[in-house]
Amino acid sequence: MAGFAIRVAEDRDLPALPALIAAAVGTLQKSFLTDAQIEASRAIMGLDTQLVRDGTYFVVECEGRLIGCGGWSKRATLYGGDNSVHARDPALLDPTRDPARVRAMYTHPEFARRGVAKLILLSCETAAAAEGFTRVGLMATLSGVPLYEVSAYHALAPNPVDVNGVEIPLIRMEKSLITGSMPRA
Template sequence: MSNPPASSPAPRLRLARPEDMPTLSALMGRAIAELLPAFLPPEGVRASFEVMGLDTQLIADGTYFVVEAGEAIAGCGGWSRRATLFGGDHSAGRDAALLDPKVDAARVRAMYTHPDHTRKGVGRLILDACEAAARAEGFTRVEMAATMGGVPLYRACGYHEIEPFEAETSTGYRVPLIRMGKGL
């Protein structure tokens, strides 16, 4: 009689730390390169690196989470009280102005799941934490710029489409995104 397979450790949620940044950047690169080809042509995947990536302001603000599975980071994502809707430190059009929770929607930002950990509840765990934290700061709504790869998860978690739009890149490729939102 053989032993049953060892169960995976329960995922643990924690705030991201500055020392996580190299691991997070690598995870984001793998997620873009390996998960977006199901939704975008090769030139779209390449262009996505220009408009996506690590936003260190989220880590500094204490609003960026990681999910650990054992010793590995299985995913990351966060929320923001700042006006920037999407993009990494290198992206154009960033705006660090603080949002007013009475009138503005908090931003869900930079959601990535390691390709080895998709469909395991990592994204839902992060979304729940983001929504709870934004709610605790008085926000009644959240919005995001969803990639085509993220739309199915966000719809399943109660987000609705506000408007599709495109992020233009230096190559001329326009990365399709959808502004999505949810009441808290």
């Protein structure tokens, strides 16, 4: 992770994020999804600007270039970007009852498997715990499952999503923040 800097995303980052997300979705999903599934997944994946407004979205930079993004939420929406075709729910979660949501994590393909996503994930978990959450949950793409498993998340259930007749395989996952299990290096 040397040379990587993480910070809370700002409005000035918004113009650069769609290209980063498009590169991540279009390249990193290729080993897991068909071309039709990748195209359909663009309807449910993407940036949720509510996370930026809430101050819960992070960006990772390397030499001034945005190379990763992702965040967490204290809102009920589990996944999906501003362009998402499914219902969104801005209701606030109860940290004593509900898991925080890890959301919209993307790494530029040139920086995949170099610790960018682990850095974002740990930052999300730390911030959610500081807000009183004892659990975090997420909706994982198949390409994200290995990262989440090594980071002590466990699968709750497959949760495929149909986008215009194309099934996108997703897996709902969760982790306890109070058991001391944090991401392994």
